[in-house]
Amino acid sequence: MRVDFTKPAGMQRKQYRDFVDGISPKPNVLVNVVWAFLVGGLIATIGQGLLTLFLALGLPVLEAGAMTAVVLIFSAALLTGLGVFDDIAKYAGAGVIVPITGFANAMVAQAMEARTEGLVLGVGARLFTIAGPVLVFGLVVAWLAGLFYFLFR
Amino acid sequence: MIFVMSFVVGGLICVIGQLLMDLTSYKVTPAHILVGFVTAGAILSAFGLYQPLVELAGAGALVPLSGFGHTLTQGAIRGVERDGLLGVFAGPLEAAAAGITAAVVFGYFFAILFRPKG
Numbered sequence: 001m002r003v004d005f006t007k008p009a010g011m012q013r014k015q016y017r018d019f020v021d022g023i024s025p026k027p028n029v030l031v032n033v034v035w036a037f038l039v040g041g042l043i044a045t046i047g048q049g050l051l052t053l054f055l056a057l058g059l060p061v062l063e064a065g066a067m068t069a070v071v072l073i074f075s076a077a078l079l080t081g082l083g084v085f086d087d088i089a090k091y092a093g094a095g096v097i098v099p100i101t102g103f104a105n106a107m108v109a110q111a112m113e114a115r116t117e118g119l120v121l122g123v124g125a126r127l128f129t130i131a132g133p134v135l136v137f138g139l140v141v142a143w144l145a146g147l148f149y150f151l152f153r
Numbered sequence: 154m155i156f157v158m159s160f161v162v163g164g165l166i167c168v169i170g171q172l173l174m175d176l177t178s179y180k181v182t183p184a185h186i187l188v189g190f191v192t193a194g195a196i197l198s199a200f201g202l203y204q205p206l207v208e209l210a211g212a213g214a215l216v217p218l219s220g221f222g223h224t225l226t227q228g229a230i231r232g233v234e235r236d237g238l239l240g241v242f243a244g245p246l247e248a249a250a251a252g253i254t255a256a257v258v259f260g261y262f263f264a265i266l267f268r269p270k271g
Contacts, residue, residue, distance in 0.1 A: 029175045036171035037164035040217070044163020047212035048156050065215055065224070066251040072216065073252060077259040081267035094170030097183045098190055099163070099216045104256050106183060111264035119265070127260050130184045134218070135253070138191040138225045139245055145199035146229025146241035153233070 032093050039088070039095030047072060047099075069100055076101035080108040106130035155211050162206065162213035166190075187218055194222025224248050 005012065047068050054064035076096075079085040085105050089096050096102055110129040114122035128135075170190065174181050194217075197203040203223040206214040214220055225245040232244020246253070 029172075032175055033168050033171050036167045040167025041160035041164030041213075044210075044213040044216045045156055045160045047163070047216035048159035051212045051215070052155075062248070068212065068215070069221075069252040070255040073255045074259050077256070077263045081263035083267075083270040086270075094174055094186065095164075095167045097186055098167045098170040098218060100218060100221060100252070102183060103187055103218055103221070104260065106187060107256055107260040108263050109269075111260060112267060112269045115265065115268075123261065123264050127257060127264065130187060131256065133184060133188050134191050134221075137188050138195055138222050138249075141192055141195035141199070141222065142225035142229045142245040143241060145195065145226045146233055146244055148199070149230050150233045150238055150241055 035091050036093050036095035036098075039092035040098060041095075043072070043096065043099045043101060072100050073104040076104035077108045080105045081112070085109075103131065103134060158210040159213035162210035163216055164213075166213075166217040166219060190218040191222040191225075194219030195226045196222075198223040198226035221249065221252070224252075 004015070007015075050068040050071050051064055054067045055061065059067060076085060079088070085096070085101075086109075089105070096105070107127045107130065110126040111123045114126035116122065117126075170186050173186065173189070194203060197219070203214065203219070204227075207220070207223065215223070225248060228244040228246070228248025229241055230244070232240025232242075232247065234240070236243065
């Protein structure tokens, strides 16, 4: 980079900013969106396969849905442990984060990093770094919805 | 047909998340995405707007985290129908119990079994 130091500082800053913008990798939104669509769609379709299977095995619809979530959570937690999840997430982005797999990944990834801090305040606490807020906001909204339904049904 | 709808709707919901991450000026982390989708799903479900999507797309609507929010809200409503006011408190977690327990137990096992790469 050649910065012309005879110019005022503001123009030097602009030169620098243009330089940084020029060499920073740009997020290619279109490519990211296609990846997110394909991988997110694939995970949903695998989920549908599991749901159809559990229904065929005679589970009622809510229980079949719960078992589907359990299998997907198990798979995502295992892939996170193996380090494979991050490799997929690099390309798939929101395609693996938005599904329930992202919830399981957030729990395991945070907890794994915190092992040196002990089992209680490390692993135990960090499992809920991201799962905690998810449960807080989900439960508050669901509780309010339930309360309104109780009062005004 | 349900598999096609599930692929398309599941994919599109993820695209919304990807656009939120790529096109917004401030840093949207996966944590914000997860919280946002749970909240949005729970609110849509409360107004009866999420169930039609579930009937259309099955797992395509249930597997994204907005489906988790839908499960919590529907749990609260079923709880009220069964137990009245107590159901407001017990219903949401009852509906989501299996998923939450699976995430905590498997999460704990795999977190102590594996070491982070690098």
